[in-house]
Amino acid sequence: MHLTVINPNTTASMTALIEAEARRVAGPDTVITARTPSMGPASIESHYDEALAVPGLLQVIREDQQADAFVLACFGDPGLDAAREAASRPVIGIAEAAMKTASLLGRSFSVVTTMSRTVGRAWDLTRTYGLERQCVGVHACDIPVLELEADQDRTYAVILAFAKNALAADGSDAIVLGCAGMAGLPELLTEQLGVPVVDGVAAGTLLAESLVRLGLRPSTHGELAPPPPKAYTGVLQGFGR
Amino acid sequence: MHLTVINPNTTASMTALIEAEARRVAGPDTVITARTPSMGPASIESHYDEALAVPGLLQVIREDQQADAFVLACFGDPGLDAAREAASRPVIGIAEAAMKTASLLGRSFSVVTTMSRTVGRAWDLTRTYGLERQCVGVHACDIPVLELEADQDRTYAVILAFAKNALAADGSDAIVLGCAGMAGLPELLTEQLGVPVVDGVAAGTLLAESLVRLGLRPSTHGELAPPPPKAYTGVLQGFGR
Amino acid sequence: MHLTVINPNTTASMTALIEAEARRVAGPDTVITARTPSMGPASIESHYDEALAVPGLLQVIREDQQADAFVLACFGDPGLDAAREAASRPVIGIAEAAMKTASLLGRSFSVVTTMSRTVGRAWDLTRTYGLERQCVGVHACDIPVLELEADQDRTYAVILAFAKNALAADGSDAIVLGCAGMAGLPELLTEQLGVPVVDGVAAGTLLAESLVRLGLRPSTHGELAPPPPKAYTGVLQGFGR
Amino acid sequence: MHLTVINPNTTASMTALIEAEARRVAGPDTVITARTPSMGPASIESHYDEALAVPGLLQVIREDQQADAFVLACFGDPGLDAAREAASRPVIGIAEAAMKTASLLGRSFSVVTTMSRTVGRAWDLTRTYGLERQCVGVHACDIPVLELEADQDRTYAVILAFAKNALAADGSDAIVLGCAGMAGLPELLTEQLGVPVVDGVAAGTLLAESLVRLGLRPSTHGELAPPPPKAYTGVLQGFGR
Amino acid sequence: MHLTVINPNTTASMTALIEAEARRVAGPDTVITARTPSMGPASIESHYDEALAVPGLLQVIREDQQADAFVLACFGDPGLDAAREAASRPVIGIAEAAMKTASLLGRSFSVVTTMSRTVGRAWDLTRTYGLERQCVGVHACDIPVLELEADQDRTYAVILAFAKNALAADGSDAIVLGCAGMAGLPELLTEQLGVPVVDGVAAGTLLAESLVRLGLRPSTHGELAPPPPKAYTGVLQGFGR
Amino acid sequence: MHLTVINPNTTASMTALIEAEARRVAGPDTVITARTPSMGPASIESHYDEALAVPGLLQVIREDQQADAFVLACFGDPGLDAAREAASRPVIGIAEAAMKTASLLGRSFSVVTTMSRTVGRAWDLTRTYGLERQCVGVHACDIPVLELEADQDRTYAVILAFAKNALAADGSDAIVLGCAGMAGLPELLTEQLGVPVVDGVAAGTLLAESLVRLGLRPSTHGELAPPPPKAYTGVLQGFGR
The missing domain is CATH 3.40.50.12500 (Rossmann fold)
Structure with missing residues (x-):
């Protein structure tokens, strides 16, 4: 294939x-x-x-x-x-892949994404895919897309912090990573956070x-x-x- | 201005x-x-x-x-x-202009548009604009966009027939014209149908x-x-x- | 006319x-x-x-x-x-006029209104007009309607403070003024807040x-x-x- | 009491x-x-x-x-x-009483009411009461309110016919009578239709x-x-x- | 009967x-x-x-x-x-009885229930019963069900505190008790809180x-x-x- | 695995x-x-x-x-x-698997299921999974579950007929098979109907x-x-x- x-x-x-x-x-x-x-x-x-x-x-x-x-x-x-x-x-x-996959794993998920100005667009997608109830928060870390790969240690630390905060603030069960540039992070995040972390590329x-x-x-x-x-x-x- | x-x-x-x-x-x-x-x-x-x-x-x-x-x-x-x-x-x-204007004139409206394959897109827009309840039908006359102006008498007759049918089938109060190529028709249609007909260009x-x-x-x-x-x-x- | x-x-x-x-x-x-x-x-x-x-x-x-x-x-x-x-x-x-106009200017708006006991009514109207998603907050300043005009400087100052707070708390893009007695304020507010402020009378x-x-x-x-x-x-x- | x-x-x-x-x-x-x-x-x-x-x-x-x-x-x-x-x-x-009572008796109900021009209002009420999914049809028999009591045999026959048709057309489980002037009918209707018929006065x-x-x-x-x-x-x- | x-x-x-x-x-x-x-x-x-x-x-x-x-x-x-x-x-x-009864008494209610892990289930029920807008908060006191009756004075005090907090945090008009084990509390709570408190058993x-x-x-x-x-x-x- | x-x-x-x-x-x-x-x-x-x-x-x-x-x-x-x-x-x-998979393949799907009395349950599931808009019809063929395998030729013919009718009546783009007992049918149905047919077991x-x-x-x-x-x-x- x-x-x-x-x-x-x-x-x-x-x-x-x-x-x-x-x-x-x-x-x-x-x-x-x-x-x-x-x-x-x-x-x-x-x-x-x-x-x-x-x-x-x-x-x-x-x-x-x-x-x-x-x-x-x-x-x-x-x-x-x-x-x-x-x-x-x-x-x-x-986005469709990550959200529909996360919906199989718990009652709710939070999205951690890049820029604040895309948050509304993420909410639009939850509605397009019928998951506006399961998605209980969209959080922007405001790292520009192309800086995600520039300093991967810092990127990992920031995403981890935002994800922890999202789980607590939203009472959510899972995390969806809201940028293709975050591919590669979910395994370690899943382990550290103790909840499923879903990346859409995978x-x-x-x-x-x-x-x-x-x-x-x-x-x-x-x-x-x-x-x-x-x-x-x-x-x-x-x-x- | x-x-x-x-x-x-x-x-x-x-x-x-x-x-x-x-x-x-x-x-x-x-x-x-x-x-x-x-x-x-x-x-x-x-x-x-x-x-x-x-x-x-x-x-x-x-x-x-x-x-x-x-x-x-x-x-x-x-x-x-x-x-x-x-x-x-x-x-x-x-589309936003026509639908929001029609929403001021009655409980409900029907859309008469061109191609069947765009009907789903029209429904998406009713949801984007919060008018999915006021819109009670979307009807495609399947005249390709560029043929609308080729034979204007036929176009008028077809649109009139679809609008009449939409009002009866949907129990709607008003008509929204679903293509910029229908600009110019609403005055005569309003008169003949006895209900408000809204064109988005105007x-x-x-x-x-x-x-x-x-x-x-x-x-x-x-x-x-x-x-x-x-x-x-x-x-x-x-x-x- | x-x-x-x-x-x-x-x-x-x-x-x-x-x-x-x-x-x-x-x-x-x-x-x-x-x-x-x-x-x-x-x-x-x-x-x-x-x-x-x-x-x-x-x-x-x-x-x-x-x-x-x-x-x-x-x-x-x-x-x-x-x-x-x-x-x-x-x-x-x-209310319909102000909300539908505000919906053309951004993703979301907050309402600043008078009495707390009318807040539920304002939310009802957002649903009637299909704008319950665009409206992201309704804030009551609890100035009785007839006092709005008694001391216009104080009224302006209070509305400005509530509007600033609403934009920050709701993450909204625009302000809708929720009382006819606030007519006359939007121009100055728009200038000071840097976001569109919509009055329904206008x-x-x-x-x-x-x-x-x-x-x-x-x-x-x-x-x-x-x-x-x-x-x-x-x-x-x-x-x- | x-x-x-x-x-x-x-x-x-x-x-x-x-x-x-x-x-x-x-x-x-x-x-x-x-x-x-x-x-x-x-x-x-x-x-x-x-x-x-x-x-x-x-x-x-x-x-x-x-x-x-x-x-x-x-x-x-x-x-x-x-x-x-x-x-x-x-x-x-x-209306609230009849609809909320009917909601205890099956998945869905149909409303049989008087005048066509009140049908939209009945749908509004289903939404106010959160029953817009349970209500699957509103049918107007177009008997003016004050004629309901003028010829009670005819009224009963017409309501019976509309209720039968509503059950078949809507696939509903119960009937809600949509006018206070229909009080007194539900017992006989329940017996003849074999489904619960709810009057709001009772x-x-x-x-x-x-x-x-x-x-x-x-x-x-x-x-x-x-x-x-x-x-x-x-x-x-x-x-x- | x-x-x-x-x-x-x-x-x-x-x-x-x-x-x-x-x-x-x-x-x-x-x-x-x-x-x-x-x-x-x-x-x-x-x-x-x-x-x-x-x-x-x-x-x-x-x-x-x-x-x-x-x-x-x-x-x-x-x-x-x-x-x-x-x-x-x-x-x-x-749950259906308590929520539908509370819906007759004000614009909104908060639920005070037992275990955090049942909160999502309570929200599901508000949707099943069409009351997801009237319900504005679900609060878990995390007293296990069987401990509710073990120390009734403590139970009463905890429920009272959670209900007070819910009214303030949610801006709600009424309280729904979210466990059959709270039957017997509503009369005293209604008196002390000054808002209707609804128990589903009654x-x-x-x-x-x-x-x-x-x-x-x-x-x-x-x-x-x-x-x-x-x-x-x-x-x-x-x-x- | x-x-x-x-x-x-x-x-x-x-x-x-x-x-x-x-x-x-x-x-x-x-x-x-x-x-x-x-x-x-x-x-x-x-x-x-x-x-x-x-x-x-x-x-x-x-x-x-x-x-x-x-x-x-x-x-x-x-x-x-x-x-x-x-x-x-x-x-x-x-059901979740079939519906979420079908949602990746077109704007809408129809469900063909067994018994009429389960139709409401299927609609409930579309809402649980956020697909109540994509699902545009649920059709019961009223073959009892255990008879599905008794006469497989007849079963195939009946399902085919219901699916054809569903596509036409609902204007849908895809078919979801609403019973585990229909596993094995989708390949041939997809070929004959010219639209995607999704079985939940697969x-x-x-x-x-x-x-x-x-x-x-x-x-x-x-x-x-x-x-x-x-x-x-x-x-x-x-x-x-």
Whole structure:
């Protein structure tokens, strides 16, 4: 089975981190490829960045005919519906994956994420996925996305402190990590915190594997059918068909 | 006062139709300019098209420093939050405008829109705007967006028939027109149906005017503050700052 | 265009304040008249007062055939549906106007209102208008309604302090003023707080104007049709027809 | 124990019908008095009628110091919160009573009511009482309120037919009768339909009795405390204190 | 009228407490019998205990053909739907009874319950009964169920302190006692706190009486019909038919 | 990895069917064991059966120390929270598994289940799992559970017909099979219907595998901690500790 994990921002070192985590949990028969788009923002920290990350990830999907399924490794799940239309193969967003996985492990979870200005977006996703009751808190540590990997010891310490505080303040049972750049942390955090800590890159990789093994693809019966072909203009001309 | 009405697709004849309707309802001191993006899809009929329409409309906003406010003339309200971040001036989406205006006129409304595959998206918007109870039906006439203006007599007849049926089937009190390409129809429809018929281009133009007159802009206190500057890559390089 | 702004309580000085604010924002062609009912409570601070304010405001509507639309200037929006039935012309409540306007400006707003015992009523209205998620706090300053105008400097200082606290405690993006007696404050507050501050008298005046310009009236197709005529008894006899 | 059952409209024959039903179910130690207001509409069939019925019923409550509790016998539960403030004793609305009683008997219920234009109001009440999921249909037979008693055989036949249809169309488990004028029907209907049929006059009488026996009154800790005294004007002058 | 009050745990002293409270409020013609199951847990403090309490209470119901109605005296309302199927007579759970009674007395209530690990279950019940908005807080005093009666003075003092704190912290209007072992406390608490305090054993006894007097039983039209007969195996063999 | 799939009813032939399906989809390193409880109902077709199936499945869990995770193969997910408390290892219910998997594949799904009287229970589960909007219909084919395997050709034909009708009537994108006895059907149905068809036994097996691979167990921080030890009485005495 071939899985392609897409880093929707254009920072290659973050793609490498994501790839390593996906490989760590993938089954023995699964070939993981991680890809960086050729256009878009270096990190995703606003609605503006999120919207402008979508063309790049759609291009990756259009050009990758080998993958049996895709994982979108940004916690905002940008362009997820568009990606499913374009792929006609399973596409898993890591926020959806992390939240739905956490919902199997307790009554409630708290999200620890990066920037304060994305907190509202995280709450929107809990509603989209029907988990607004299970999610009982979203906490921003205000470390910019690209600084997460710059000093990993400090990152670990900060996330640990925010997670401890979230469990106490929210009365929650589990932690969801709210950024692809936190991949790699959950094992140690789970051990230290004594509660399940879920990272979406790992969870999404296994959900994507499962859908392929079950032989299930996005429905083409309704709104996720391939988009109707039409002319595109300007620098986006190549997206038409 | 200067208002810019953006047609998020790249079809200039539709821009002209939208401009005419905005001018018809605007106040005497309001200067209306309608703009067509330089990149993106010829019409918006899928999540894929919607996502790929956003870069073009954001570019229009970045380049237009004169406008006091913007109207986004696509019923999916694509990129509305990103547009508010980028503009730092009022931005009104026509779905939000049409639905919130209709909510002042009766207990419930039905939406008559174009393509079946966008019906789910319309329901999503009713939830985003808190009007999922007032909206009691979404009906697709399955006329492609660009055919709406090709044969206006037929378009009027089809919309009239769908609206009549929606009122009866849903027990609704009002009609919301679910496509910018239907601008210009509401007056005659209101008269023939005997219920209020709301078009978002007209409603959005007046809401945008009102916000400017009230001296109100999107809050920069929270998530709608200008996006943090950063590098952008590839054909979207110009969106960085 | 003629707009009648109704002060649902019987205190004439408050009617004058409301009239001044409506005139400040109305368009050049709009004639504003503010009216005080001939029966009912001197101020509205309970469900009891609110219920007993409705006959007076309905009488104003029945006797005013000139107005193209009405604004009900009490933040509880008392009798709004009854008023729409009786008027067959647009009627805008200031709570609905303020909340729906604030919803265009950010993710969330806080309400600053007068008496603690009306806080529950304000939350009810957020649900009626589908904005219970956008409204993230309702704060009562416990200044009785009629004291708001007695010492305007103190009123301004108290409202400013409550608004600052609300923004911090709720993490909100905007402020809604929860009493018609606060009309006149929003401009200065917006400037000092750095977030949008919305007053319903101003917002409602512009929404009423917009509906008249769009040629839209409450639907008579369903429950807002004129009430069936019948006998009325006692001191309310004149309300029959 | 003294219970006062208030018919919020001014039609004395309907008061007699309500009184008979309340007496039928009341306990042996309970003294039932039914009262007709001295002002207001002959029947309640619109928001306008409902609003104008409230002064009359509040006057009954203010003048009745003997009652241990009150039942408001109109399915719209008009003025219920105001009545609780004014009474400082238990006040039960018959819609609340009927719906909460029906919720103890099955998964779902259908409401059979009088006029189509009140259907939306009935749905509003299901939401106020948290029963919008249990209520799966509201059906209007469009018999005007005062005709219900004019031809009781016909009324019974029509209600029976609507109830049968509601059970089949909605897949519901129980019937709630949506008008005080249907008091007296539930026993026979329960027998003929084979499902529980709940009338609010009977259900409300027993809930009021229960609260008195439990020694419970509306909380005066919060918004149901007696309304603050103040001047009232015009024909409503007597409501001030 | 015969009412059977079932203590779903197997501790006889608690059954006696419950019986006394039911007798205190029951009408003069009502014969109260309280029963202890012959199998199951000594107290109910987890999902595990709750699930394993159900066979015992169902056995009590199957063996009691005399009762006109049943009250289930555990605040988790364990097995309520199964009990209604098995009984074909009214069955009232004390959580449902207490919460629905409290909802008649104010805008909001707080629950004071025993163990922290049951708090989530209490919130689940507020949602099942449509009262998740009226319930504004659930507070656990962490006294194990069987210690409630060991030192009644201390129990009273602790509950009083938690209730006072709940009213202040939640801004609530009323208190619901969240354990059958707190029966007997509400009268004194109501007096001392100045707000209504509702115990489900008392409230449930009166609701059960009311349903019997109204001649209403669970609907057998839908899912509460008697369960289809079938073979049962092992120690539960006797539950088959 | 060892997975135990529990058939909560006592019919061994159904256990065999479930085991075969779990083995079909499990990974190469996973050892599947399916177990039948020693007490309880032959099939689960009511709340009564569901409640009485729980002791048997809890006993299986208590006696099985080898399993790394459990799958509960009844679409009602009976006793799921109790099982998680008792197991301290992942426990997946097949309704939760099927619905959450279907939610990754389209906007909406319809459930095709067995008995009409379980339809309400299926809707309850959609709300528990936050998928009440994605689930747009629940359809009962009224084949008793144990007849599903008696005539497999007829079963297939009936399910196919109900699924086709559900897709058309509900406008849904995917089908969820609402009974463990339908395991084995999804592959052929997916092919014939052209939409994803999800069976919970297969989906649950892969979710359980994924949780084990991720090293995640139910949180013991809150309400899913092991139940407090205590005395149990009668035939359930063995459940105490």
